[in-house]
Amino acid sequence: MDAIVQKKPSRAEAEAAVETLLRWIGDDTTREGLIDTPSRVAAAYGELFSGYGKSPEEVLGRTFEEVAGYEDIVLIKDINFFSHCEHHLVPIIGKAHIGYLPDRRVVGLSKLVRVVDMYARRLQTQEAMTAQIADAIETHLRPLGVAVVIEAEHMCMAMRGIRLQGSTTMTTTFRGSFKNDVNSQLRFMTMLRDSA
Numbered sequence: 001m002d003a004i005v006q007k008k009p010s011r012a013e014a015e016a017a018v019e020t021l022l023r024w025i026g027d028d029t030t031r032e033g034l035i036d037t038p039s040r041v042a043a044a045y046g047e048l049f050s051g052y053g054k055s056p057e058e059v060l061g062r063t064f065e066e067v068a069g070y071e072d073i074v075l076i077k078d079i080n081f082f083s084h085c086e087h088h089l090v091p092i093i094g095k096a097h098i099g100y101l102p103d104r105r106v107v108g109l110s111k112l113v114r115v116v117d118m119y120a121r122r123l124q125t126q127e128a129m130t131a132q133i134a135d136a137i138e139t140h141l142r143p144l145g146v147a148v149v150i151e152a153e154h155m156c157m158a159m160r161g162i163r164l165q166g167s168t169t170m171t172t173t174f175r176g177s178f179k180n181d182v183n184s185q186l187r188f189m190t191m192l193r194d195s196a
């Protein structure tokens with residue numbers, strides 16, 4: 001979901017909404033500690049959800065080919081991220097692992113981390129985030145294959161609702177050679193596990 005169709009409210013409207021929520025939970029928004037909270041929350045949301053202002057083209061637009069003929073899997077693991085679930089606006093805390101099989105072109109390693117960061121800084125489900133990262137790499141890098149694994153804990157399950165702490169959800173997306181060739185998939189999973 002890249003297109004934002006609704007009109008963006010003003011900063012003042014956002015702050016007023018936070019103030020309403022604070023009153024709704026039962027606190028006194030005129031007390032000293034809360035006076036600046038609507039403004040702080042608006043600023044924090046700007047940072048926590050800055051991923052809406054970025055696009056995968058921007059992040060993955062620059063690729064290079066001078067890799068001395070390297071043509072094996074590139075795997076970057078343990079990319080830590082914080083996101084927020086789209087159902088409750090509560091944190092999702094996790095790690096992403098990305099592998100791709102280059103078709104001549106590679107991308108700067110930090111750009112893979114930036115792609116994770118961009119999608120993490122939007123409201124998410126874990127499944128969507130996994131697929132979006134794979135899509136972005138597939139579309140902009142055109143590798144022979146891409147594999148994305150995400151492991152995460154959902155605070156909306158730990159802090160509220162079912163109140164289950166310490167569980168990890170794993171999602172995987174395999175594209176291209178990783179989807180079509182079980183051996184590539186196994187190799188990726190083995191590299192991930194063995195380097196743990």
Ligand SMILES: Nc1nc2c(ncn2[C@@H]2O[C@H](COP(=O)(O)OP(=O)(O)OP(=O)(O)O)[C@@H](O)[C@H]2O)c(=O)[nH]1
Nearest residue numbers: 085086087088124125126127154156157160161162
């Ligand atoms: N599939 C999926 N579900 C998620 C994710 N994050 C949160 N959820 C779930 O989204 C569901 C929303 O269910 P609802 O019944 O609409 O909302 P709810 O009444 O707040 O649900 P409970 O959490 O069971 O109290 C819950 O089961 C959450 O655990 C995610 O990334 N992927």
Ligand SMILES: [Zn+2]
Nearest residue numbers: 085087088156
């Ligand atoms: Zn949730």
